[in-house]
Amino acid sequence: MAFGTKGDVYPIAALAAAFACDQKQYDVVLVTHSAHEILRSQLAEKHVEYCAVSSPPVLSPDQNNDIAGGESSFSMQKTMVTRDHRRECYSIVEQIFGDGPSLEGDFIVINFFALEGWSLAETFSVRCIVAAPYVVPYSAPASFERQFRRELPLLYKYLNEAPSGKVCWKDVIHWMWPLFTENWGSWRYDDLHLSPCPFTDPVTSIPTWHDRPQSPLVMYGFSKKVVECPEYWPCKVRVCGFWFLPTDWQFTCKKCREIYLFDSSRDQCAKDDLCPTHSELQNFLKTTPIFIGLSSVGSMGFLKDPQAFICVLQTVLNTTNYKFILFTSGYKPLESAIHVIGAETSSDWRNLSEDCVSLFNGRLFCFSGSLPYNWLFPKCAVVIHHGGSGTTAAALRAGTPQVVCPFMLDQFYWSERMHWVGVSPEPLSRNHLIPDKNDERAVQEAAQILSLAIRNALSPQVKARAAEIAETISLEDGVSEAVKNIKEELGLV
Structure with a gap:
């Protein structure tokens, strides 16, 4: 599941194609914008199904995308597009995973503009893996940790005291922090029937001490020779090398x-x-x-x-x-x-x-x-x-x-x-x-x-x-390395 412009989506499509060719027992699906329709035939050649949502890759006030007679503000337009986008995402993922019990090897790979995939993976009890061709394009506000500690003290303690290999505060501050905003909370609670806040019980809002998930695999599609991997990154971050597209695409x-x-x-x-x-x-x-x-x-x-x-x-x-x-x-x-x-x-x-x-x-x-x-x-x-x-x-x-x-x-x-x-x-x-x-x-x-x-x-x-x-x-093969990391995460090697 990858959203955004061509540069955001195509590298993830290349990973999907490579994984499908390597692991033929999997049914592989790419969920992205209809604007990337050209990928459909190219992915089909690699036995990857293409599923489109109607939302645009970019929603800019300069584009003059009018709705409801052109009287609504850009903010209202964005809210409506987001609502419809999430409904389409849920419908597609339900068709993929909703017909029967999820299998141990089922998983969703998301990029940083497809964070709804994290909650959908939770809904359908499948693993979520993050894949990005660049470092996180945003950082937490300076006040984020202070507000989090004040408003969610038990969850803050839960994350800071996490055992090795379990989801922890490093994961949150590195890339997960947008998952803890109200922007997701109401959708998670009203539509997905999950707790508004990840890693908490939907009834009591207390952290799920009894069920600590693994720290999620985060794969970056760039070279260590160009971008260093600092020690403060989470333990499950993997730098693979650049993810280049098949030339004929x-x-x-x-x-x-x-x-x-x-x-x-x-x-x-x-x-x-x-x-x-x-x-x-x-x-x-x-x-x-x-x-x-x-x-x-x-x-x-x-x-x-x-x-x-x-x-x-x-x-x-x-x-x-x-x-x-x-x-x-x-x-x-x-x-x-x-x-x-x-x-x-x-x-x-x-x-x-x-x-x-x-x-x-x-x-x-x-x-x-x-x-x-x-x-x-x-x-x-x-x-x-x-x-x-x-x-x-x-x-x-x-x-x-x-x-x-x-x-x-x-x-x-x-x-x-x-x-x-x-x-x-x-x-x-x-x-x-x-x-x-x-x-x-x-x-x-x-x-x-x-x-x-x-x-x-x-x-x-x-x-x-x-x-x-x-x-x-020239000595690196980022796509192959990413496929290797996914297989290791799923126990396929």
């Missing part, structure tokens, strides 16, 4: 995917061919361009003026000899801005295909589809991105220098971490990549800072460090 073009699979079946080492429709893209990549991709940043409301963003890139191109390949991630306002600017400069733009547009005398190549990053990034000089865990990992594996511009949650962690390990210059502020308005001064300032960041990323020191880390990561 990452082609939006079916013909390109078929060519890749055909080349793979012939054991070709250099699988560089794209289909004829994308021959211009393939030729452009031979120039070793700079990649720019912001993934879901636009759909989350951060790209307020796409034309200003394109003008920043144009200004950089006017003062350097760089070339850019821009992945639009299907964000319609950005693609519209590209066509508007193209129409205004009709002498130097070409609409090459349904998903390819060339601007500024062929120096900016805009692509609305997707290609495997492990195929693409080694062909690029620099990777400019938002700090998503998947893009960060792919750039590390490719050994390509990075320029990172974070916007939210774990992106700030990854941007600082990439600078700390030496594969990128200091992180950009968002207005230094995407100004809020198309103001000449703001665009010029952003272009100067972006140009400097690219120049620093191309320094011999950064390039050497990126190549060094790539060599280390």
Whole structure:
């Protein structure tokens, strides 16, 4: 059960597929948003069932998602979406586990945006395992422990005095603390008929001293060479290595995917061919361009003026000899801005295909589809991105220098971490990549800072460090390690 954007969900889907292939006696199901429908056929090939809920991956006030005639506030909309989302989750999990007694080996794997899975696992008496491609993207408020100790003194004592291997205060403060909010309490009590507070009796509200659960397995999908595992983390945390997706999952073009699979079946080492429709893209990549991709940043409301963003890139191109390949991630306002600017400069733009547009005398190549990053990034000089865990990992594996511009949650962690390990210059502020308005001064300032960041990323020191880390990561297999950890947790090895 994985919710959130592509970067939150796809690594968990990769684990589901790998586990299904390794343990064929299991019926494996992925529960996620209908927005990730493209996974259905890919998972089916790996014998994983895809079950969709209708909630969106991101609910942003900037998206203007209206309900009930458009008169309700965003807060009311969020409440209603959450209510319907939880009902759908319960219905799906009931269909999976509700027809008979749960088996000893049954379990639910959740990511940090699918915390309802913890209570559903409790409802249906199955084990819950946490899997995340990044460190916890939030931390407990400074007052959390003080309030917890005051309001739940017996439970605080229960958790702090836990025997070795049992759920304890380290688990709570590391990632479980959101489970103890009223946001979950009423749903647990009214809908699931559980105690409002985990680890307490539903009738007496006293901690379940007689039944102490094991500390839950928490698996992280990143490399120990990049992120250290500190001693204060819970005992059941496992750092597996990065969870990379199957390469063929990452082609939006079916013909390109078929060519890749055909080349793979012939054991070709250099699988560089794209289909004829994308021959211009393939030729452009031979120039070793700079990649720019912001993934879901636009759909989350951060790209307020796409034309200003394109003008920043144009200004950089006017003062350097760089070339850019821009992945639009299907964000319609950005693609519209590209066509508007193209129409205004009709002498130097070409609409090459349904998903390819060339601007500024062929120096900016805009692509609305997707290609495997492990195929693409080694062909690029620099990777400019938002700090998503998947893009960060792919750039590390490719050994390509990075320029990172974070916007939210774990992106700030990854941007600082990439600078700390030496594969990128200091992180950009968002207005230094995407100004809020198309103001000449703001665009010029952003272009100067972006140009400097690219120049620093191309320094011999950064390039050497990126190549060094790539060599280390190449020895790891994070997905296989995660499957191994699940099997050990379930006693299958």
